[in-house]
Amino acid sequence: MGTTQLETVPEPKYWHLKTVLAEALDSEFTVGEILPNERELAARFGVARATLRQALEQLELEGRLQRRRGVGTTVAPPRMGVSVGSAQDRWPGAAGDDWEAADSALSVPPASVARLLGTETDETVHTVRRSRVTGGHPVAAELLYVPGGSVPELAAVDVAAGPARARGVLRELHALGLESEDQTVELGSARADEAKQLDRLPGAPVLVVTTRYFAHGRTAAVSVATYRADTCRLTFGDSGGVRIHEDQERQAS
Amino acid sequence: MGTTQLETVPEPKYWHLKTVLAEALDSEFTVGEILPNERELAARFGVARATLRQALEQLELEGRLQRRRGVGTTVAPPRMGVSVGSAQDRWPGAAGDDWEAADSALSVPPASVARLLGTETDETVHTVRRSRVTGGHPVAAELLYVPGGSVPELAAVDVAAGPARARGVLRELHALGLESEDQTVELGSARADEAKQLDRLPGAPVLVVTTRYFAHGRTAAVSVATYRADTCRLTFGDSGGVRIHEDQERQAS
DNA sequence: CAGTGGTCTAGACCACTAC
DNA sequence: TAGTGGTCTAGACCACTGA
Helix, strand or coil, X not given: CCCCCCCCCCCCHHHHHHHHHHHHHHHHCXXXXXXXXXXXXHHHHCCCXXXXXXHHHHHHHCCCEXXXXXXXXXXCCXXXXXECCCCHHHCCCCCCCCEEEEEEEEECCCHHHHHHHCCCCCCCEEEEEEEEEECCEEEEEEEXXXXXXXXXXXXXXXXXXXXXXXXHHHHHHHHCCCCEEEEXXXXXXXXXXXHHHHCCCCCCEEEEEXXXXXXXXXXXXXXXEEEECCCEEEEECCCCCCCCCCCCCCCCC | CCCCCCCCCCCCHXXXXXXXXXXXXXXXXXXCCECCCHHHHHHHHCCCXXXXXXXXXXXXXXXXEEEECCCEEEECCCCEEEECCCCHHHCCCCXXXXXXXXXXXXXXXXXXXXHHHCCCCCCCEEEEEEEEEECCEEEEEEEEEECHHHCHHHHHHCCCCHHHHXXXXXXXXXXXXXXXXXXXXXXXXXXXXXXXXHCCCCCCEEEEEEEXXXXXXXXXXXXXXXXXXXXXXXXXXXXXXXCCCCCCCCCCX
């Protein structure tokens, strides 16, 4: 049988399209430049808009594109390196970090957090909301959970409201003398409230960094920070003790 | 005008659907159980299959579902905790790790890797491919780049092929006495070759862990490891020095 | 207001798995 | 071969942005 078709791997259209677009981005576009709109691009490549969108979604996931409803699709800058490692001065409440305390309240943490804290599943803890801003852009939203037992002196600040109260919790926690930490990273998707803080749509991919802070041999606090996965590259260790993030790297294919 | 519609936030269908399904997964399904097929689920919820799929994709991204073509959609187990932190015995070539050396060759690394290594962009380096298997499942595919200058003794093993050669490179690297490391994590999508190693489709979301290994004050090697984002939770530090992964956590919404 | 990306539909066919 | 998820189409309408 004259099977001239030896193409055993009919590559999906959107995959090929993604490759073509990625090359075009490297060679023909500059950071910040606006691409033609989706209907136009789809027509130009002879595919349905849904197919074109599948390719764009991949490129956005890889941090190469940024799409904003009502505006358009732009070429994204290289990902920012954001330090989440064990640098001493990154501990909650330390001066000079990029975090801004938003507010604070007493609430019952999710069961997974309660397990890490070692508290009962219905026990309320101090909950601090913070936002991290780097280079003028929001990169992370954090919920910091501090059991009452970790900060016994906190009654004095308990009357203050909002940001002031949040700073009070952080100050007490810092005064505790944190000894070490312990982190995990996993992929998640932004809840509605996180999405708003991060200036993204709900469901946007985020890197969830869960940190346990230890003091006096116990778990003193747990932080759950969600970082924008499209714009951030998390950096750990900085073991040489010298380098901070550089913001100049470019991911290779 | 009788505007009884004060619903200012018409939540997208797929978003609501995802929430409903997530609750059903918690209460009515057990790990490993097979869900009804997509056409059936779509009919049951009164939506188009594309919309249903959008919800399933989100749940798969969050590690709650696993979908396999030709088979079906199953309820995924909680993510595995995999250690990628600075435990000494995780260094390349150490005994007892989960890595299996696949093969090795001389090749020109991507520009981004060459920059980290401090080599010329057209300079060849030893390149070792490894796979990491945990609990019987493939979790990561790694490319380890070792400049010739880091392992001058390597000529002796240069004749061996495949896995033997790979192990030779690792042995020499280990003998070098690595001092510290430096890591970054970012979101990526699996290339075709990585996807095959990870038993996923191309484009599947992965966590890319880039590690720089230092010896004698220089960058001795660079590793680029891609972890399955759906099944893995990366753990760093283990600062207490006691805990290994537990595999029993469950992510809260 | 016009133009953008985001959501949704109702189909079709393909690639793969397992029986 | 039957049944699954994966890809693709050609439309439609909606939510948002900025002039």
